[in-house]
Amino acid sequence: MPELPEAETIVRTLAPRIVGHKILEARFLTARVSPTAVPDLVGRVVRRVGRYGKQVVFELDGGFLRIELRMTGLLLWRGAPGPYTRAWFRFAHGAISFDDIRQFGSVRWSESFPDDLGSDPREIGAAEFTQSVRARSRRLKPLLLDQRFLRGLGNICVDEILFRARLHPLTRASRISASRCYVLHEAMRRTLEDSIAAGGSSVSDYVDADGKPGRFQLQHQVYRKAGRPCPQCGARIRRIVVGQRGTCYCPHCQRQRS
DNA sequence: TGGAATGTTCGGCT
DNA sequence: AAGCCGAACATTCC
Numbered sequence: 397m398p399e400l401p402e403a404e405t406i407v408r409t410l411a412p413r414i415v416g417h418k419i420l421e422a423r424f425l426t427a428r429v430s431p432t433a434v435p436d437l438v439g440r441v442v443r444r445v446g447r448y449g450k451q452v453v454f455e456l457d458g459g460f461l462r463i464e465l466r467m468t469g470l471l472l473w474r475g476a477p478g479p480y481t482r483a484w485f486r487f488a489h490g491a492i493s494f495d496d497i498r499q500f501g502s503v504r505w506s507e508s509f510p511d512d513l514g515s516d517p518r519e520i521g522a523a524e525f526t527q528s529v530r531a532r533s534r535r536l537k538p539l540l541l542d543q544r545f546l547r548g549l550g551n552i553c554v555d556e557i558l559f560r561a562r563l564h565p566l567t568r569a570s571r572i573s574a575s576r577c578y579v580l581h582e583a584m585r586r587t588l589e590d591s592i593a594a595g596g597s598s599v600s601d602y603v604d605a606d607g608k609p610g611r612f613q614l615q616h617q618v619y620r621k622a623g624r625p626c627p628q629c630g631a632r633i634r635r636i637v638v639g640q641r642g643t644c645y646c647p648h649c650q651r652q653r654s
Numbered sequence: 655t656g657g658a659a660t661g662t663t664c665g666g667c668t
Numbered sequence: 669a670a671g672c673c674g675a676a677c678a679t680t681c682c
Contacts, residue, residue: 664675
């Protein structure tokens, strides 16, 4: 499930391979993968590879290719086209295949760099973060997952961040003190930093552009750990459903306060 | 066999 | 307007 750390890892493994190189062939193998019109890409040079939230963005001559990986999307360097390859970009020295078993992902074209989502969680400052969190009445978990609020956090990141900050996922954002918001901000930054340093989390089948899995799942404290002892206090990790999302937390370390 | 689980976004409802 | 909830997507697992 590529979230911000996985998208960041893909960008870092892919950029040195393709920046400055010309696309010689572009194929879209299903109609679903490109729901909006994409112009002819052949002959365009990749100027930059970046990330926008969980999306991987290729800056080409004349526009931007936004690749949304969703649940099962992968970008593989030199990946031979397989049964799940939905798009294919060939260069002189190799190729990228966009593989996506469940076909929730997409490749979209836009003429400008995207700006339709919230702040990047690694860039937002503590003061601005605190102010915007406390202005909302929603529960913390759905708020942090809302890409219009912050771009890039997914279910894994949020469960791990809330555990690190010792905050219950159902806590109302408006009821958190400013000092606890600062703690949450720091937990968010450190969790993302640690996850990126580990190359992201490989649950299900995530691998980077070189086919290498991430290692952050080895450091998960609560995500998918229901029934197991909390690494801090030994209490049983609990699983609840919040906004239709499986949510794991420690009922002792993360006490509900509202 | 079929129903639940999976993560994310979107549309509709309150 | 903000927030909540169900639908939809495709596949695997039990």
